Amino acid sequence: MTENELSIEILSLSLRCQQGVASEEDRARLEYLLRESEEARLVYSGVALDTVTLAEVANKNSLVLPNENPTDDEIGTLAPAGMETELRPVRKGSWQFLLALAALVLIASWSVAMFQTKETVTVADRQARPLARIVHLEDVQWNSGAVEFAEWSAVNSGDSLQIESGMLELVVDDVIQVVIQGPANFELVSAEKALAHSGKLVARIGEEGIGFEIETPHAHVVDQGTAFSISVSPEAQTDVVVYEGIVDLSARDDSLPDSSQPPIFRRLQSGEGMRVDSQGELNRITSVGPRDFLPPLRLGREAVRPSRLIASVTDNVSSLETSKYYRIVGEGFAEDCVSYVDRLHQWNGIDGRGIPGFLHGADYVMTFNDDKVLDDLQIAIEVTQPVAMYVLWDDRIEVPEWLSKDFLDTGWDIGLDEGYNDRVPDVSRKTELGAGKSVDFVFSIWKQEVRHASTVLLGSVQQARIDEAPREVSQSMYSIVVAPLRGFRGNKAN
Structure with a gap:
């Protein structure tokens, strides 16, 4: 086209x-x-x-x-x-x-x-156009004494958006889209820079906006063509997670204990997140959910709910080795939902009947597909109540002991729509919408009934470490789906 x-x-x-x-x-x-x-x-x-x-x-x-x-x-x-x-x-x-x-x-x-x-x-x-416009307001309450903007209002250099609650959407110079959730204080400096004094925001920035900087009380966040989310607690820290592309993150000079030392710099890619505290130190963010971060921008602003079932997701990987995070999606498992934080692969029903009904609307964890090469990974899932926990396992990989011991193969399958081949990227192959369409690989669905609030440990994909680059390995990491514990019966129809 x-x-x-x-x-x-x-x-x-x-x-x-x-x-x-x-x-x-x-x-x-x-x-x-x-x-x-x-x-x-x-x-x-x-x-x-x-x-x-x-x-x-x-x-x-x-x-x-x-x-x-x-x-x-x-x-x-x-x-x-x-x-x-x-x-x-x-x-x-x-x-x-x-x-x-x-x-x-x-x-x-x-x-x-x-x-x-x-x-x-x-x-x-x-x-002659204004620098930016507010294109959407949702239940916004402005701070007392703050300038109030109407929907479709122009926003120019030096304007400050101070909201007590609600959400607003801002488009800057046609190439930068920002959604801000109150309480928040956001100031537009120019087409190249903004100040996020407090609150949560999510941004999507086009190629022409590369280099756009958001400065917080603790950090400088410089976009390199991406979608990312920021959460600012002015007295404590700035948290940054990247959904797509690349962000350059560094601590502000005045937040460092020793101003003579250069600030720590970190380049974050898709699926990675870091916290900059008030002392200028960087630490890994292990899990991401809508309670702490706004989700990636999508048409229609579909409801994204916090998980009522999953309290946290952690692993045994040192924060010095990685910046990756697990994304927790409440009630979000559905046809064509995104599978991993570092890929755009999607889950699909293997045929026109769609995904199994017991998975629809469940909470799920977007894992990191590059972890498929590790042999010593341990993931801890903390649940808040009795749940049915499902592991979606790639049929190309031998089933490990930890899975066969603690989980039961339900006999149901689900499909993965990769959209392209990791080893030989083919931009002409796109993911498709709809059940049974563009299914590249089949995964078995394994189940464990967790009968009380507790922490469940999951193991690694590999029995021995693989030294090849993850994108060279024709296998995929498992995914985790959690639903309220109810009666479960029946196998899939043949």
Whole structure:
């Protein structure tokens, strides 16, 4: 798909969603594009900002067209060949009007670029745009005495967003998306820097935003093209976890006991997290859940709940050896859910019937797929009540003693959709949506009934250490799923 084709499809799907006429297939397609393509996410953000700019222009009755009083023929030249120029009348000022107007102008500009004609439609020059906009507010309570911003308000250099509770979403310079949860104090300095004085945030930054820095009372966080989350307790520490890409983390000079020593620097990659305390020391974060961090950004802001069943996940790997974390997802196990913190693989039903019903909506732990080469790993899962604990085991690997001793093979299977081959990356192979689609490998589902709140120890995948690089090994790490303990019976149908 070309850049122009992608832009037109994103715009068309967005328009149908906003008008309330999108089908389930339309919504699934839009969500898939935004999840899989950084370019699609940037186009989507641009559509939102251009729509707001059009709203401002429309309210001022200052829309500029090639002719102040265009004829029907002139209006027709704004649409690509084959596009109907007769539009249903909609109320001026409504979202339908704004998006229809945005669609007309934006498709026209892309069409003109494609065919290299001389006609253009200028609504607002990029330089005239504000530095950022608040594109969504959710149950926001502003701090007493703080400046209050409305949805779609412009945010410029020096503006401070101080919220007591709720969440807001900010888009900076079309390429940086930030969601902030109160209580929080966030200050935008420029298109290259922001100050996070307190609170939680999650950010997704496109290629053009690489180098964007977020400074906290304890640390400097510099993006290298990524998605990451930050939690700031101003008197204690700054916690940083990386969902995708790379972040450079260092302690602030003034937080170090000895200011003559250079600050400790750490480059964090997908699936890694570190804490910088008030003394400038860095320590590993072992597990990540929505109580402590905002989840990765997704279309629709689907509910992400803290786990009621899993209190913590730890292991025996020294914090000096790794910065990896385990991500705990409450009630999140479902078709096409992401499998690992360091891969974009997904869990799927092995056929059209989907994932087994007893796993649907369960809590689960996203493990680290690179750990598949270790022979001495121990993972400790602390549960808060009686649970059924499931281990999803790669059928390509011999079953170890710890698994066969403490768990029972249920006879059910689940599929892993890798989307590409780790050893020979193939960008043309994408993960697919839906049960039984694009299943690359089959995993057996093993179960243990844990009859009271306790800690369960799990072992390693390998019986002997593998010295090959993890991405060279055609096997996968196990995953852990936890559900309330109920009656369980039956085997899968043949």
